Amino acid sequence: MPTISYYLGRSAQSNVEEALQAAKNASDYNALLHLTEERAVKRAAMVDAGEISGRLAGVPFVVKDNFLAFDGPTTAASKILQNFNAPVQATVVEKLEAEGAICIGKANLDSFAHGSSTENSAFGVTKNAVDPTRVAGGSSGGSAVAVKLGIVPFSLGTDTGGSIRQPASFNGVVGVKPTYGMTSRYGVVSMASSTDVMGCFALTAEDAELVVEIMAGQDSRDMTTLPDYFAPEAAKAPMKIGVIRDFMTEGTDEGVRARVDDYMKQLEAKGHIVEEVSLPMAKYSLAMYYIVVPAEIASNLARYDGVRYGVRAEGTTTIEELYGKSREQGFGAESKRRILIGNYVLSSGFFDAYYQKAQKARQLLINEFNELFSSYDILISPVVPTTAFGIGENTDDPMKMYLSDAMTVGVSMAGLPALSVPAGESNGMPVGVQLIANAQKDALLFDLAKSMETKQ
Amino acid sequence: MTTITRDDIQKLAGLSNLHLSDDEILSLQGDLKAVLQYVEQLDQLNTEDVQPAYQVTGLQNIVRDDTVAEDNVNRETLLALAPDTKDNQIKVPKVL
Numbered sequence: 373m374p375t376i377s378y379y380l381g382r383s384a385q386s387n388v389e390e391a392l393q394a395a396k397n398a399s400d401y402n403a404l405l406h407l408t409e410e411r412a413v414k415r416a417a418m419v420d421a422g423e424i425s426g427r428l429a430g431v432p433f434v435v436k437d438n439f440l441a442f443d444g445p446t447t448a449a450s451k452i453l454q455n456f457n458a459p460v461q462a463t464v465v466e467k468l469e470a471e472g473a474i475c476i477g478k479a480n481l482d483s484f485a486h487g488s489s490t491e492n493s494a495f496g497v498t499k500n501a502v503d504p505t506r507v508a509g510g511s512s513g514g515s516a517v518a519v520k521l522g523i524v525p526f527s528l529g530t531d532t533g534g535s536i537r538q539p540a541s542f543n544g545v546v547g548v549k550p551t552y553g554m555t556s557r558y559g560v561v562s563m564a565s566s567t568d569v570m571g572c573f574a575l576t577a578e579d580a581e582l583v584v585e586i587m588a589g590q591d592s593r594d595m596t597t598l599p600d601y602f603a604p605e606a607a608k609a610p611m612k613i614g615v616i617r618d619f620m621t622e623g624t625d626e627g628v629r630a631r632v633d634d635y636m637k638q639l640e641a642k643g644h645i646v647e648e649v650s651l652p653m654a655k656y657s658l659a660m661y662y663i664v665v666p667a668e669i670a671s672n673l674a675r676y677d678g679v680r681y682g683v684r685a686e687g688t689t690t691i692e693e694l695y696g697k698s699r700e701q702g703f704g705a706e707s708k709r710r711i712l713i714g715n716y717v718l719s720s721g722f723f724d725a726y727y728q729k730a731q732k733a734r735q736l737l738i739n740e741f742n743e744l745f746s747s748y749d750i751l752i753s754p755v756v757p758t759t760a761f762g763i764g765e766n767t768d769d770p771m772k773m774y775l776s777d778a779m780t781v782g783v784s785m786a787g788l789p790a791l792s793v794p795a796g797e798s799n800g801m802p803v804g805v806q807l808i809a810n811a812q813k814d815a816l817l818f819d820l821a822k823s824m825e826t827k828q
Numbered sequence: 829m830t831t832i833t834r835d836d837i838q839k840l841a842g843l844s845n846l847h848l849s850d851d852e853i854l855s856l857q858g859d860l861k862a863v864l865q866y867v868e869q870l871d872q873l874n875t876e877d878v879q880p881a882y883q884v885t886g887l888q889n890i891v892r893d894d895t896v897a898e899d900n901v902n903r904e905t906l907l908a909l910a911p912d913t914k915d916n917q918i919k920v921p922k923v924l
Contacts, residue, residue, distance in 0.1 A: 456909065459901045553885045566883050595890040596883075659867040670844065677845065679920055684911035691923045696847035708852065709859050712840045716860065719843065726867065731880030733870050738881060771862050787884030811884070 373522045376431055376579045384419035384430030384474065388412045391432035391476050394523040401499045403508070403517040404434060407477040411443035415474045427586065429472030435528040436515045437478035438485055438561035439570075441465050448561045449493040450483045452682045452702025462559030463594070464528065464570050464587045471586050479514030479527060484673065485535055485563045486706040487511050488776045491767055494704060499763070501543045502802060506760040509539030512573070516543040519573045526574040526583050532563045533661055534755070534780025536571045540792035541755035541804025545573050546580045546821070551811050552787030553598040555584070556591035564668035565596070567784040577793065577821035584814070598812070605815040609823070611749040613639055614649035619753040619779050627798025628754045635752070635795045635805045638824060649744055649751065653737040657782030660737070662774060663717050663730035664785070669707075670714025676702060709770060738786045745810040750820060752807055753779055755792045759801035779806065789814040793821050830864040832857050 379387050392412070395404050412432070419430045435441055438448040440458035447453045465475065482492035490498040490513025498513040500506040501520035508517045512529030516539035519527050529536040531549040540547025548571040555570040562568060570587060574580040581604055588602040615636055620629055636646050678684035678698025685697035703711070717726035744751060756776055766773040783790045788811055792804040809816045837856050841848045848856070903916075912919040 459905045459909065553887070592892055596885055596887060598885060598887070656870060656873065659870050662863055663867050663870075674845075678911060680906075680918060681909035682911070688921055690921055692845070693847075694921055695845040699845060700847040700849075703846070705852075705855075708846060708848070709856060709863075711844050711846060712837065712856055713860060713863055715840050715844050716836075716864070719840070726864075728880055729870050729873075729875060730867070731882055732875035732878040733873055734881035735878050736873065736875065738884070770859050771866060774863075774866075785881075 373575055374525060375575050376428070376525045376582065379431040379525060380429065382430065384416035385413070387430050387432050388416040388474055388476060391524055394521070395477055398521050398523060401501065401504065401517055401521065402480055402496045403498050403514040403521065403523070404477040405437050405447060405449065405480050405495055405514070406444045408441065408443035408475055412474050412476045419472055419474070424472050426471030427582065428468060431473050432476045432524045433468065433473050433526050433528070434477045434479045434515060434518045434524050435465060435475055436481050436512050436530055438481060438530060439465055439528055440559040441475055441478065444478065446478070446561070447495070448484050449481045449495055450702060450704065450707070451494045452676050452698065454494070454683060456681055460559055463556035463591045465559065467586055468583070476524065479512070479518055481514060482511035482706065483704045484561065484707050485511040485530055485532060486669070486710055488534070488538060488773050489766065490514060490539070491763065492704055492706045497763055500760045503760065503800070505762060506801070507542065507763050509542035509760060511535040513539045516540055516545055516547065516573050519545045519575060526572055526579055528570065528572050530560060530563070531569050531571050531784065532567050533665060533784045534777045536573065537755050537780050537790060537792035537804070537806060538777065540573055542760035542802065544794045544802030545575060546577050546794065547792040547804070548572050548580045548584050549783070549790045550584055550588065550814050551598070551789040553596050554602055554789070554814060555587045556589070556594040556597050558591055558593035562672040564665040565672065566668060567665065567787070569784070577791065577818050577825055581818040581822070601812050602814055605819055608816065608819060610643045610645055611816070611820060612747065613644050613646045614744055614748040614751045615646060616651050616654065616751055616753040617648045618651050618654040624754055624757040625759070625798065628757065628759065628803050631795045631798060631803040632752065632754050632805055642823065649748065651740055651744065653733070653740045654782050656733055657737055657785055658774060658778045660730040660733045661777070661781040661785060662713070663726050664734065666710040666714035667718050667727055668714070669710045670718065673703070673707065673711055678702070706770070734785050737782055741786050741788065749816055750807055750809050752805055755779060755804040755806040759798050759803060783808055787811055789817060791817045791821055793824070830861060830868065832861045832864070
């Protein structure tokens with residue numbers, strides 16, 4: 373499977389042609405919702421003519437369809453935005469284009485990034501790249517599958533509670549969820565603004581680091597971006613690494629635990645110190661997540677009303693009816709569920725008991741992470757308790773679906789950076805290991821992941 | 829034990845400007861109850877004297893210069909996104 377270096381120095385037009393052809397050949401997977409062919413071909417010609425240059429000159433990529441990008445609609449895999457043509461591009465897309473990268477298409481997702489399997493898309497399910505009877509994971513499922521299938525060497529995704537890390541684990545690619553605030557959220561369809569993070573998928577940690585380095589940086593259009601800090605570091609060994617014991621219990625598949633154990637042994641063989649640590653608040657992280665995040669979703673999705681953009685319901689006679697029916701027809705079941713949960717926990721009488729309580733619990737979780745990072749450089753755990761589940765297996769039970777995010781949501785609530793790196797297989801399906809660092813220590817994660825890759 | 833009635837769902841749907849079918853109301857009643865029961869485990873935590881986190885960056889009061897921001901998006905482009913327009917305005921049904 374070609375990594376970024378394969379594409380550099382070749383004809384950009386051939387790169388783009390090959391990627392577009394590969395995308396068309398893989399249409400059965402439904403990883404991509406549409407191709408931005410016209411713009412891609414034009415930009416490739418400009419790269420070949422020397423009009424655009426940079427560190428990713430002529431390298432094709434895809435973005436999750438909640439990133440605003442030119443040439444075709446930005447749908448967030450929802451009906452309400454199915455005809456929405458973005459008037460601007462996301463900051464991170466602009467940054468990658470400024471380095472010569474060429475976006476060839478938009479990847480499928482759970483509608484508005486609400487889901488863990490890419491089964492909630494208004495435009496069909498994305499199939500797992502390794503076993504098409506199983507889910508791609510989600511919500512950035514299409515982006516993960518596009519990389520695993522070799523259509524493009526990297527892709528962009530968003531991670532609010534695990535939406536990059538989990539599909540990376542399910543498909544066997546590297547997934548990066550940077551520190552909250554390292555990458556700009558400008559021009560990306562908002563889900564939960566206090567945990568939404570823009571990241572990427574790639575085949576190697578080295579490629580992922582290059583992409584993230586280009587994406588990173590303070591943006592005057594996103595006031596929650598941190599002052600620039602990201603810079604690749606030289607390898608630091610030995611590191612002190614804590615394995616989160618709370619995620620290595622019987623609730624996690626034996627095959628998944630075995631791969632994490634193997635990874636620990638490899639870390640030790642490289643001279644790192646690996647110890648078991650405890651994160652007692654971990655078991656509460658999903659509960660706080662399913663209060664805070666729906667609350668933010670309910671607020672962020674209030675803007676879709678069928679008035680200024682997006683699809684408007686036909687035949688309504690009052691403004692209330694226009695709002696109510698446009699939203700009924702435009703949102704999927706999972707988005708409706710989260711809007712209602714969010715407005716419930718925010719409503720007067722319940723605010724203290726749910727929303728406020730969850731934000732206090734979030735602080736307790738952050739305190740525990742801080743405590744661990746005073747003694748450890750990196751924490752590791754599985755990404756997901758299982759490998760990719762079957763298509764349709766969890767769709768009837770929202771709680772069961774939510775539980776697949778139990779090991780990733782805590783990191784999001786605390787705003788920490790994490791990688792999902794491939795760590796072998798269990799019964800033929802990929803297993804990922806989650807590497808977690810303290811806020812703004814993203815570079816440490818890449819150091820470690822790169823050193824582990826050269827060994828294999 | 830949290831109970832969620834049909835009326836609760838309808839009231840929430842009203843607050844959310846969301847029209848729902850009868851079937852949706854029924855299934856959301858069960859879904860909300862299950863989620864709220866799950867999240868109530870937070871009651872086990874002692875959060876006395878804990879400040880709510882709300883955000884994780886520690887950034888405060890980020891402001892920009894009070895000047896007109898450069899933007900390439902013009903009125904025509906934005907109006908073209910609206911489902912219905914008339915006389916350079918977005919058209920909606922009667923509000924009052």
